[in-house]
Amino acid sequence: MLRSDSKLHCTRIRLSTSRFTLFFLIVGSLLAFSSLVDAAQNESKPSLIKLEEQAFQEAVATVSPSLVRIETVGGREVVQSQLTSTAASTGVVVSPDGYIITSSYHFLSKPSSIIVQLFDGRRFPAETVSQDEILKVTLLKIETGGLIVPPAVDAEEIKVGQWALALGKTYSAEVPNLSVGVVSALNRVWGKAVAQTDAKISPVNYGGPLVDIQGRVMGILVPLSPDDNTVQAGTDWYDSGIGFAVSFPTIQQHLDEMKTGKELKRGLLGVVVEKGETMGGPAAVEQVRFGSPAEDAGIGEGDVIVKINDLPIETQNDFKFAMGTRYAGETLQVGIKNKEETRTVEATLVDELLPYESGFIGILAERKSLGSAEPGIAVRYVYPDSPADQAGIKPGDRLIKFNEETIERSAQMEELIGSNIVDDEVDVVVLQNGEEQSLKLKLASKNKVSLPDELEPALVPALDPNALPEGFPKTGRLSEELEELKHRFWAYVPEDYNPDFPYSLLVWIHPAGQSMEAPMMKAFRAECDKRGIILLAPLAAEEEGWSNEEFEFIEELIETVRERYFIDPWRTVVFSTGDSSRFATQFVLRQPEQVAGLALSNSLILSRPPEPEPGLDLSFFLGAASDFQQQKQLEQVVEQLQNMKHEAILYKSESDSTTTFPEDLIERLCVWIDSLDRI
Structure with missing residues (x-):
C-alpha cells in the first residue's frame, strides 16, 4: 500500500509539472506574439508618418508653381494708428496672362511700387488693377504670360475635419512656409469665408492659398471679422487658431469683371435691423437711411424682412448672412411683412449711402x-x-x-x-x-457755417416781478433732489425768466469728484441771463465719477425741467470736460432724441456718432485751450464730423489750460447754443 501511494503521488507530481510547463509555453508564446505585433506596429508607424509627410510635400509641390512672392516699396507706415506690413507677402496666379490675386491687407500703406517674383525666380513690376471689398482681395497684373493657375476645390467638396495647408512666401522666395491644420468650420463671417482653419494664419501667409491634401486651392487667406468690414479687421486673431480663407472659385467667377478695373463694392440696402439680446429675433427694421435703396423701395420702420430673393429670413442672423456677400449693383427681391400685409419689393444695392444733410436757408x-x-x-x-x-x-x-x-x-x-x-x-x-x-x-450746407462774430440776444420781454402768478416756477440758483431716483442736482434759471418764450438748456456733466459749482456759476451766469439759457447740473452719486447706471437719472432730470420750464429741444445741449467727457458723449449718443448738441472742452470725441437723419441731426462744439496737447487730433475729429455732415465747430481759446473756463470760450459756446435753431 505504501508503494502504491508513493507511485500515485509521483504520478500526480509529473502531471502537475506537465501542466505548469504547458502554461509557461502558452504564456511565452503569447508574449512572443505580442512582441512581434508591437514590432510590426513600431515598424509601420514611421511609414505612416512618412506617408503623411510625403502627402504634404506633394500638395505643396502641386501648388508651388502658382505661388508668387510680392514685395512693396514706399507708402505710409501707419494707417489708423496701426503699423502697416512692410515684409514680403504672397499671391496666387489666377489667370495665365499675368493676373495675380492677393490679400488687400498688404496694400493698406498704398505703396509706390510693387515687385512680383515668380516660382522660377523671374521678377516683374506689378500694377494694382482692382479690389474686392467683400472678400478683401486685390488683383495685380504683371506683363508676362504662360503662368500656371492652380487647381481649385468647389465649396461643396470642402468638409469639416479634412487637412488644410496654409502656404506663404514671406520667409523665402524659393520654398513656401507651411502651417498645417484642419478645416474647423464652413461658411463663416456671414458667408464670406468658405473655410475656417486652425492652421496658424497671419501676415506671414495672408494672400497665400489654403489647399487640401491634393494641393487644390480651397481659398485665399485673408483677415476677416464678423463685426468689422475694414481691410485690417481680424488681424488681432494672429496665429490664434482662428483663420479664414475666401473662396478661390468665387474669385475666379468675378475675375473678368475685376480685369476691367472695376472695384467690387459691398452692396448696401440702407436699413438698420433692431438689435435684440441675441441674433435669433426677427429682422425687424429699426431705421431706414434717407435716400437709400430701402427707402426708394418703400421699406419702412417696423417692417419685418422675411425673404431675400429665394432665401427665407427668419432671424437677424439670417438677414446678415443673406446680405454678407451681396455686391453693389445687385437687384434683390425683398419680402417684407407688417401688420397689414406681406409683399415683395425690388431694391438695387448701392456701394455708398450718402449721409443726410439738412438744407440751410441762412x-x-x-x-x-x-x-x-x-x-x-x-x-x-x-x-x-x-x-x-x-x-x-x-x-x-x-x-x-x-x-x-x-x-x-x-x-x-x-x-x-x-x-x-x-x-x-x-x-x-x-x-x-x-x-x-x-x-x-x-438750399446750402450748414455743417461748416461759422458762428456769428456778433449776435444780439433774442428779444424776450421782462415780466413784472410783483405781478407773477401763484405757482410761478422758481428762478435763480436752485438745489434739489430728484426723489424718485434719490439724486441731487443744482441749477440756475435766469431771474427774468418768461414762460411765454422758449429757453435753451445747458446740461453740465461735472468731472469726477468735483461739481465745480462756483466756477460754473461765475463763468456762465451772465451769459445765461443774456441769452436765455437754463443751466442744469446733475450730481454724480459717487466721488469716483459717473456710471452708466446714472443715464436714467439724467434723462429723468431733463424731462422734469422740461415740465417746469419752456425749453427749446433744438437748443438742448450737454457740456463736459476732462474725465467725464466720455460719459457725456455716451449719454448724448444714447439719447439723440433728447439733446441737440454736445460741447466738450479740452477733450476728444472717442465714439463715432450716428449718421444724421431728419429730426436727429446732432451738432458739436469742441473748445480747446491754447496749450491743449491734442490740437491736431481735435482738428481731425472736427473734419471727420463735418464729412459725416454733422454741424461741428472748433474754437481755440486765447487762454491756456490754467484758466478753467476761459471767458472767450464761454462766450463762443453760448453763441453756439443761442444759434442752434438756425434755419
Whole structure:
C-alpha cells in the first residue's frame, strides 16, 4: 500500500509539472506574439508618418508653381494708428496672362511700387488693377504670360475635419512656409469665408492659398471679422487658431469683371435691423437711411424682412448672412411683412449711402411768444453769403410761406426744411417792408457755417416781478433732489425768466469728484441771463465719477425741467470736460432724441456718432485751450464730423489750460447754443 501511494503521488507530481510547463509555453508564446505585433506596429508607424509627410510635400509641390512672392516699396507706415506690413507677402496666379490675386491687407500703406517674383525666380513690376471689398482681395497684373493657375476645390467638396495647408512666401522666395491644420468650420463671417482653419494664419501667409491634401486651392487667406468690414479687421486673431480663407472659385467667377478695373463694392440696402439680446429675433427694421435703396423701395420702420430673393429670413442672423456677400449693383427681391400685409419689393444695392444733410436757408428767427398772432417768423440774423443773404432777405423781414405752406412758428419751419436736402430748390414768401416777395432759394450746407462774430440776444420781454402768478416756477440758483431716483442736482434759471418764450438748456456733466459749482456759476451766469439759457447740473452719486447706471437719472432730470420750464429741444445741449467727457458723449449718443448738441472742452470725441437723419441731426462744439496737447487730433475729429455732415465747430481759446473756463470760450459756446435753431 505504501508503494502504491508513493507511485500515485509521483504520478500526480509529473502531471502537475506537465501542466505548469504547458502554461509557461502558452504564456511565452503569447508574449512572443505580442512582441512581434508591437514590432510590426513600431515598424509601420514611421511609414505612416512618412506617408503623411510625403502627402504634404506633394500638395505643396502641386501648388508651388502658382505661388508668387510680392514685395512693396514706399507708402505710409501707419494707417489708423496701426503699423502697416512692410515684409514680403504672397499671391496666387489666377489667370495665365499675368493676373495675380492677393490679400488687400498688404496694400493698406498704398505703396509706390510693387515687385512680383515668380516660382522660377523671374521678377516683374506689378500694377494694382482692382479690389474686392467683400472678400478683401486685390488683383495685380504683371506683363508676362504662360503662368500656371492652380487647381481649385468647389465649396461643396470642402468638409469639416479634412487637412488644410496654409502656404506663404514671406520667409523665402524659393520654398513656401507651411502651417498645417484642419478645416474647423464652413461658411463663416456671414458667408464670406468658405473655410475656417486652425492652421496658424497671419501676415506671414495672408494672400497665400489654403489647399487640401491634393494641393487644390480651397481659398485665399485673408483677415476677416464678423463685426468689422475694414481691410485690417481680424488681424488681432494672429496665429490664434482662428483663420479664414475666401473662396478661390468665387474669385475666379468675378475675375473678368475685376480685369476691367472695376472695384467690387459691398452692396448696401440702407436699413438698420433692431438689435435684440441675441441674433435669433426677427429682422425687424429699426431705421431706414434717407435716400437709400430701402427707402426708394418703400421699406419702412417696423417692417419685418422675411425673404431675400429665394432665401427665407427668419432671424437677424439670417438677414446678415443673406446680405454678407451681396455686391453693389445687385437687384434683390425683398419680402417684407407688417401688420397689414406681406409683399415683395425690388431694391438695387448701392456701394455708398450718402449721409443726410439738412438744407440751410441762412437765418436765425426771433423767438415767438406762445400767444403771438403775428404772421410767419421774424428774421433776427442773416448769415453772410447764405441763400437768404444772396436773395436779399434782411433782419426784420418775416418769412410767411415755405413751399406753399403757411409758416406760423420757427419749429415748423425747421421740420419743413428737414424734409429737404442740400441743393434742393425751395419757394419762400417773405414779407418785406409791408410787401410780399416770392423768392426761389437753393438750399446750402450748414455743417461748416461759422458762428456769428456778433449776435444780439433774442428779444424776450421782462415780466413784472410783483405781478407773477401763484405757482410761478422758481428762478435763480436752485438745489434739489430728484426723489424718485434719490439724486441731487443744482441749477440756475435766469431771474427774468418768461414762460411765454422758449429757453435753451445747458446740461453740465461735472468731472469726477468735483461739481465745480462756483466756477460754473461765475463763468456762465451772465451769459445765461443774456441769452436765455437754463443751466442744469446733475450730481454724480459717487466721488469716483459717473456710471452708466446714472443715464436714467439724467434723462429723468431733463424731462422734469422740461415740465417746469419752456425749453427749446433744438437748443438742448450737454457740456463736459476732462474725465467725464466720455460719459457725456455716451449719454448724448444714447439719447439723440433728447439733446441737440454736445460741447466738450479740452477733450476728444472717442465714439463715432450716428449718421444724421431728419429730426436727429446732432451738432458739436469742441473748445480747446491754447496749450491743449491734442490740437491736431481735435482738428481731425472736427473734419471727420463735418464729412459725416454733422454741424461741428472748433474754437481755440486765447487762454491756456490754467484758466478753467476761459471767458472767450464761454462766450463762443453760448453763441453756439443761442444759434442752434438756425434755419
